[in-house]
Amino acid sequence: MNNRWRTIDIVIASIVAVAFGVIFWAWGLLYNGPADAIPLPGRALLYGVWLVPAVLGALIIRKPGAAFYTLTLAALVSVAIGTSWGWTLVVQGPLEALGAELIFAIFAYKVYKLPVALLAGATAGVVAAVYDVFVWYPDTAWGSFRLPYILITAASSLVIAGLGSLLLVRALAPTGVLDRFPAGRSRALV
Numbered sequence: 365m366n367n368r369w370r371t372i373d374i375v376i377a378s379i380v381a382v383a384f385g386v387i388f389w390a391w392g393l394l395y396n397g398p399a400d401a402i403p404l405p406g407r408a409l410l411y412g413v414w415l416v417p418a419v420l421g422a423l424i425i426r427k428p429g430a431a432f433y434t435l436t437l438a439a440l441v442s443v444a445i446g447t448s449w450g451w452t453l454v455v456q457g458p459l460e461a462l463g464a465e466l467i468f469a470i471f472a473y474k475v476y477k478l479p480v481a482l483l484a485g486a487t488a489g490v491v492a493a494v495y496d497v498f499v500w501y502p503d504t505a506w507g508s509f510r511l512p513y514i515l516i517t518a519a520s521s522l523v524i525a526g527l528g529s530l531l532l533v534r535a536l537a538p539t540g541v542l543d544r545f546p547a548g549r550s551r552a553l554v
Contacts, residue, residue, distance in 0.1 A: 367473070370546055373425050375514070382423070384417040385441020385521075392447045397449045405513035408493065412517075412524025414489040416466035419481055419529035426546045428465075428473050431484065437459035456495050463491035464525075482526035489521025490514060 399449050421434025439457020447453060461480050467484040468476075493514040497504065504510055520541055542548025 367427050369427060371529055373427060377421050377425055377430060377434045378437060380421055381417055382441050384438040385445065388438060389445045389447060390441035396448055405509055405516050408513050408516040409520050412489065412520035415460055415485060415492065415521045416529055418488050419484050419525045420462045420532060422464060422468050423476050423481060423529055423533045424542060424545055426476055426549050430553060431464040431468060432461040459495055460488045460492045463488035468494065481530040482522050485526025486505035486518045488524040488525060489518040493517035532554035
């Protein structure tokens with residue numbers, strides 16, 4: 365397997381990242397708007413959306429650094445557009461991405477099946493939630509807030525970022541749009 369990034373890898377990862385940077389901005393409006401009616405830590409059920417680019421980027425590009433690049437760029441785009449979390453995402457985005465990247469690295473960037481996608485999503489979720497409880501919720505109790513928040517975020521990320529990204533790749537592959545990537549070539553030939 366060639367781990368060198370091609371121009372098309374950079375372009376597609378960047379397109380995914382920019383698209384999700386805009387989605388992040390809109391998702392933030394929902395999270396801090398209508399969803400604000402859902403009390404924390406329950407609102408963490410919506411968290412997984414912010415971690416999709418890491419898993420999706422890795423599942424499409426299938427090269428070292430794909431999860432990190434895609435989510436980091438998406439976070440930077442959302443900062444440039446303007447979010448209520450501001451520049452803190454310059455740190456948080458890459459940290460979350462490293463959580464997903466670590467899982468793909470453990471599997472030597474060779475396994476891109478459901479269990480690995482789920483684990484990458486959940487791990488990114490744990491990293492995100494741990495960051496949140498120390499930066500945003502430092503005065504909360506572990507038993508009544510922090511632990512439930514971390515578990516709910518991990519579950520959300522497992523389903524939305526892990527399973528959701530895999531399903532998105534499986535839905536895109538038959539269209540031919542991923543034919544230049546291993547994710548598109550591994551589909552059943554018709």
